[in-house]
Amino acid sequence: xxxxxxxxxxxxxxxxxxxxxxxxxxxxxxxxxxxxxxxxxxxxxxxxxxxxxxxxxxxxxxxxxxxxxxxxxxxxxxxxxxxxxxxxxxxxxxxxxxxxxxxxxxxxxxxxxxxxxxxxxxxxxxxxxxxxxxxxxxxxxxxxxxxxxxxxxxxxxxxxxxxxxxxxxxxxxxxxxxxxxxxxxxxxxxxxxxxxxxxxxxxxxxxxxxxxxxxxxxxxxxxxxxxxxxxxxxxxxxxxxxxxxxxxxxxx
Amino acid sequence: xxxxxxxxxxxxxxxxxxxxxxxxxxxxxxxxxxxxxxxxxxxxxxxxxxxxxxxxxxxxxxxxxxxxxxxxxxxxxxxxxxxxxxxxxxxxxxxxxxxxxxxxxxxxxxxxxxxxxxxxxxxxxxxxxxxx
Numbered sequence: 001x002x003x004x005x006x007x008x009x010x011x012x013x014x015x016x017x018x019x020x021x022x023x024x025x026x027x028x029x030x031x032x033x034x035x036x037x038x039x040x041x042x043x044x045x046x047x048x049x050x051x052x053x054x055x056x057x058x059x060x061x062x063x064x065x066x067x068x069x070x071x072x073x074x075x076x077x078x079x080x081x082x083x084x085x086x087x088x089x090x091x092x093x094x095x096x097x098x099x100x101x102x103x104x105x106x107x108x109x110x111x112x113x114x115x116x117x118x119x120x121x122x123x124x125x126x127x128x129x130x131x132x133x134x135x136x137x138x139x140x141x142x143x144x145x146x147x148x149x150x151x152x153x154x155x156x157x158x159x160x161x162x163x164x165x166x167x168x169x170x171x172x173x174x175x176x177x178x179x180x181x182x183x184x185x186x187x188x189x190x191x192x193x194x195x196x197x198x199x200x201x202x203x204x205x206x207x208x209x210x211x212x213x214x215x216x217x218x219x220x221x222x223x224x225x226x227x228x229x230x231x232x233x234x235x236x237x238x239x240x241x242x243x244x245x246x247x248x249x250x251x252x
Numbered sequence: 253x254x255x256x257x258x259x260x261x262x263x264x265x266x267x268x269x270x271x272x273x274x275x276x277x278x279x280x281x282x283x284x285x286x287x288x289x290x291x292x293x294x295x296x297x298x299x300x301x302x303x304x305x306x307x308x309x310x311x312x313x314x315x316x317x318x319x320x321x322x323x324x325x326x327x328x329x330x331x332x333x334x335x336x337x338x339x340x341x342x343x344x345x346x347x348x349x350x351x352x353x354x355x356x357x358x359x360x361x362x363x364x365x366x367x368x369x370x371x372x373x374x375x376x377x378x379x380x381x382x383x384x
Contacts, residue, residue: 020325020332042324049331057337067333079329085288087326089265090319092292093308097300100293106367113360118353125349140345144353165338166346172339173350179331181354189361196365203357203364207288208334212327222323227289234276234285 005070012074019072023048043183043216050176088211088230091223099224103195107228110202115236118145118205119244122170134249136163141248142240143167144174146206149236156241175209182213191217194224201225205232257315260307264294 008015027048028041053065062068067076077083122144126137139159143150143166150167153159159167182191182200190196201210201224210229214222265288272287279285295316298304306312339346 016329017325020329023328024325042328045324045328046331049328050334050336052332053334054336054340056332057335063335063338065333065336072332075329075332078326079331079333083326084330085269085291086261086265087319087323088288089268089291089295090261090316091323092295093261093299093313093316093320095292095296095299097296100296106364109367110360110364113364114357117356117360121353121356122349125345125352129345129348140349143346144349166343169338169341169343169346170349170353172335173347174353176334176336176339177351177354181358185358189358190365191361196361199364199367200361203360204354208330211323212331215324215327219324223292227292230288230292231286234272234279237276238279238285 008071009073012072013077014074015072016074016078019075020078040183040216042219043180046179046212046216050179084208084211088207088222088226091219091226095223099194100198100227103198103224106195107198107202110199111205111228111231111235114203114205114232115145115149115239116244117203118174119236119240123248132252134245134252135159137252138240138245138248139163139167140170141244142236143170145171145236145240146233147171147175148233149240152237153240153245157245171206174204175206178204178206178209179212179216182209183216186217191221194221197221197224198228202228202232205229205236207233254311254315254318256307257312257317258319260298260304260312261295261316261319264298265291267291268294 024041024045027045031039031041031044056066056069057063060068064076066072067079119141123137123141125144126140131137131140135157136159138157139150139154140163142153147168148171150171151164154164154167186192191200197214204210204213207226207229210225211222214225268291269284269287271290272284275285299308308316
């Protein structure tokens, strides 16, 4: 056992490649044999990943899902921010400039609309749950934007750690739901071309959610959605503790 | 050489991230503002430009394509390291806020995509006029 642990820990990234590869193989097999391709193999793999993260988190009590298990530590590196961003940028290879220009304006509008709409929806829910402190309402609203905007806004405004944790949880729920829900609703919201993918990325904003959701819908759309989504968190961190907070404070 | 493509990709990301961080400092927000998006723009420009031909064609291009193809496995690993437990244990408020934000945002996709359509139509019209 110790022998296995030593080898696995020393070669953690390689273990991760092998485990993820096996997961994808099984997922594509299931997608092919049992759903006849109706559900994308990557959607199944991502769902399996989330399930594993849930049980990993339950088992270890850590924050990094399955990556907190000693034997699967490499998943943390493989699925970490650096590799994610590297692979996302690589998907832009071969993207046509003309496609970007076509949706440029709608893309920019969607980023603003996305931050503002998610913020106010989250803020309304906070009010519905009985919160009346503008700092708490703003922080929870910001969390409904992304799980980064929430804590950044909360700490800028001096929100309690309890509220900040709540805002992170709201952002996580959003991100996970986008991962799972996107392939299901794609048909109904016209998510099948570069333009709508850019609008989608801007509206959703959660880079992880958009990245996984589009991968499970149509990998060709990934670069377009990811491009706008990566501006969302920055804009949210800009608007959250400033204009949006002032608006909430004026209303409450 | 394969590594040329990988190097170009890495350089795009690092420079994009630097600009994103600098924007964050300029705007006084504690976040990277669009670093990845800017990096993607660099790669799009490079891959559409003749000057970078030697870095994007043949073996060099395969170095970039490899990482592009590794995207889904990396996303699966990313899903497996999310704090799913915290999302579920945040209570009903967190779940309702997250779900409501997603539903409203989903619903806005077709509306805002129409702006894109109209915009592109106008563009083609003006282009036609210029051509004429």
